Amino acid sequence: MSVAVEADRTRGGPPSQQPGTVLRRTGDWARRGPLLPALIFTIIVTQIPFVITLIISFMDWNAYYPDERGFAGLSNYRRVFTDANMRSALVVTVVMTVTVVLVSLAIGLGVALLLDRKFRGRGIVRTMMIAPFLIVPVAAALVWKHAIYNPVYGLLNGAITWIWSLFGSDNPPQPDWITAAPLPAVEATIVWQWTPFMMLILLAGLQSRPLDVIEAASIDGASSWQVFRYMTFPHLRQYLELAALLGAIYIVQEFDHVFVITSGGLGTANLPYAIYQTFYTAHDYGRASAMGVVTVILTIIIATFALRVVSSLFREEAGR
Amino acid sequence: MSSVTEVGPIPAQTTSAGAPKRKRARPGSVLLGVLAWIIGIVFIVPALWMVLTSFHSEADAATNPPSVFAPLTLQGYREFFGASSGASPWPSLANSLSAAVLSTIVVLLLAIPAAYALSIKRIRRWTDVLFFFLSTKFLPVVAGLLPVYLILQFTGLLDNIWVLGLLYTAMNLPIAVWMMRSFLAEVPVEMLEAAAMDGAGLVLTLRKVVAPVVAPGIAATSLIVFIFSWNELLFARVLTSTVAQTSPVFLTGFVTSQGLFLAKVCAAAFAVSLPVLIAGFAAQDKLVQGLSLGAVK
Numbered sequence: 001m002s003v004a005v006e007a008d009r010t011r012g013g014p015p016s017q018q019p020g021t022v023l024r025r026t027g028d029w030a031r032r033g034p035l036l037p038a039l040i041f042t043i044i045v046t047q048i049p050f051v052i053t054l055i056i057s058f059m060d061w062n063a064y065y066p067d068e069r070g071f072a073g074l075s076n077y078r079r080v081f082t083d084a085n086m087r088s089a090l091v092v093t094v095v096m097t098v099t100v101v102l103v104s105l106a107i108g109l110g111v112a113l114l115l116d117r118k119f120r121g122r123g124i125v126r127t128m129m130i131a132p133f134l135i136v137p138v139a140a141a142l143v144w145k146h147a148i149y150n151p152v153y154g155l156l157n158g159a160i161t162w163i164w165s166l167f168g169s170d171n172p173p174q175p176d177w178i179t180a181a182p183l184p185a186v187e188a189t190i191v192w193q194w195t196p197f198m199m200l201i202l203l204a205g206l207q208s209r210p211l212d213v214i215e216a217a218s219i220d221g222a223s224s225w226q227v228f229r230y231m232t233f234p235h236l237r238q239y240l241e242l243a244a245l246l247g248a249i250y251i252v253q254e255f256d257h258v259f260v261i262t263s264g265g266l267g268t269a270n271l272p273y274a275i276y277q278t279f280y281t282a283h284d285y286g287r288a289s290a291m292g293v294v295t296v297i298l299t300i301i302i303a304t305f306a307l308r309v310v311s312s313l314f315r316e317e318a319g320r
Numbered sequence: 321m322s323s324v325t326e327v328g329p330i331p332a333q334t335t336s337a338g339a340p341k342r343k344r345a346r347p348g349s350v351l352l353g354v355l356a357w358i359i360g361i362v363f364i365v366p367a368l369w370m371v372l373t374s375f376h377s378e379a380d381a382a383t384n385p386p387s388v389f390a391p392l393t394l395q396g397y398r399e400f401f402g403a404s405s406g407a408s409p410w411p412s413l414a415n416s417l418s419a420a421v422l423s424t425i426v427v428l429l430l431a432i433p434a435a436y437a438l439s440i441k442r443i444r445r446w447t448d449v450l451f452f453f454l455s456t457k458f459l460p461v462v463a464g465l466l467p468v469y470l471i472l473q474f475t476g477l478l479d480n481i482w483v484l485g486l487l488y489t490a491m492n493l494p495i496a497v498w499m500m501r502s503f504l505a506e507v508p509v510e511m512l513e514a515a516a517m518d519g520a521g522l523v524l525t526l527r528k529v530v531a532p533v534v535a536p537g538i539a540a541t542s543l544i545v546f547i548f549s550w551n552e553l554l555f556a557r558v559l560t561s562t563v564a565q566t567s568p569v570f571l572t573g574f575v576t577s578q579g580l581f582l583a584k585v586c587a588a589a590f591a592v593s594l595p596v597l598i599a600g601f602a603a604q605d606k607l608v609q610g611l612s613l614g615a616v617k
Binding site: 034035056119134143144162200249288303306 | 349350357361363373382383384385429434438441442443449452453454456459460464465469470486490494497550551553558568572575581585588589596600608611612
């Protein structure tokens, strides 16, 4: 699973000694010692379950029919690839991840740029922006589902009624948000919770800019757009990549909001939800495992690209 | 004395006069400030609405248009704490706290030595190890859920909060290793060597050289691990039932479709989020460091 990155040995590693001496080997193990508990723990808890998943994915195993357990060959995979629900879950996962990451990144960037300026109450606005991230996802999903989207007494339709009444209309539109646009409703809730995350990373990036250079540029007559385009943006780029990557790691695995707001209905089931359902509700262990394996393979493909981004950032740091 | 007090301000005045004077509050700048306020308010309104509704009566909570200035009551909280249903949330809150605290402690115990081996006394191929840890974070946890369920079922460890805490440890350990590594990398190695040469003991070195750099890192790591463990739903829902139920699971079972429940739900949502809100606001800067794996300081 690990992605090989050329080790930089400027600091670590003893400088070319005779290889294989006892002294050096004990030294190596003394160095490795502190790492081993964490490494062994991680391998046991994260890798062994995946090996078992791989094995079960080739088995006929449904907890409802315990007598029919046996080797299934590739039939689980055949079912996964021909299953319309699985294809839909795959599309939903991609659409949801891309939409949420891009929208929260765009809003986060806008707010970070605004908060980078001095204005009255800047600290208060920053605090207000952070709040959504600090609400337990299940709690946020419950509040949005019942107190905001509800067609009868939710805040959205309540606000519409109020605004319409200001203009003397007593016949305001009262859409049923979750039924009318289930996926955007779920996505909006996730965007609400993840925009602060993007904003915080980008704001920290903005505030680490070399200010003297920017000041010099504006004295030399560079417009604010030019400063943004040629100085701020290139500096911010690695923070944008970092925020997008870390956000994507979490949003690909999104479960809580889908579970609470739509229970995976109305075409909002993503891969984690579909796997959960196949395993927990349908008890089809073989097929759930095959879905898990396919998901892991897709993730590895995406992660290989993503890790390349991190390692390029990382090489910059290691080279410093 | 008077000459001293007079000398001070003079250079300061000349520099402030000599510096390119910034135009005060251009209209565009004011507009951008207003825009920031508007976006901030849009983001806080759902959270404030949750808090306000939680203090309203069920009847006032379910009006259209909303009754913002309805009288306040603690009825929603009484219901959350089981006034009429008899189901107390305390066991689930205690379970969440147990799992979060256990995983935070174990994560630190494992991550700090590992980070030490990846930053101060580096092993060979340390970047490979570091990226192995990160790559485990890319694996969708849901794909490992079934085997974990089967193993725990086989060993009779389902519905055990400490086991759940250990699973949260595994989920958060990669992030913690990355974060702690980036903090330990800031420890001035030359000073460690100098301290050793001057005969400073381990305790003194730790206190004077290592602690000032690493303490904020430990705080940031603890905060992130605690929040993610407190919030987790999927594993808790599948692996616990009555004994080890955590508060997110309690929340999902809280909504009954009978009668009005909006104030009750908002009270529950706010109460369960309160520990995270307090910890997060108290340590806003740590939050940034933690979320960016220590890349942003």
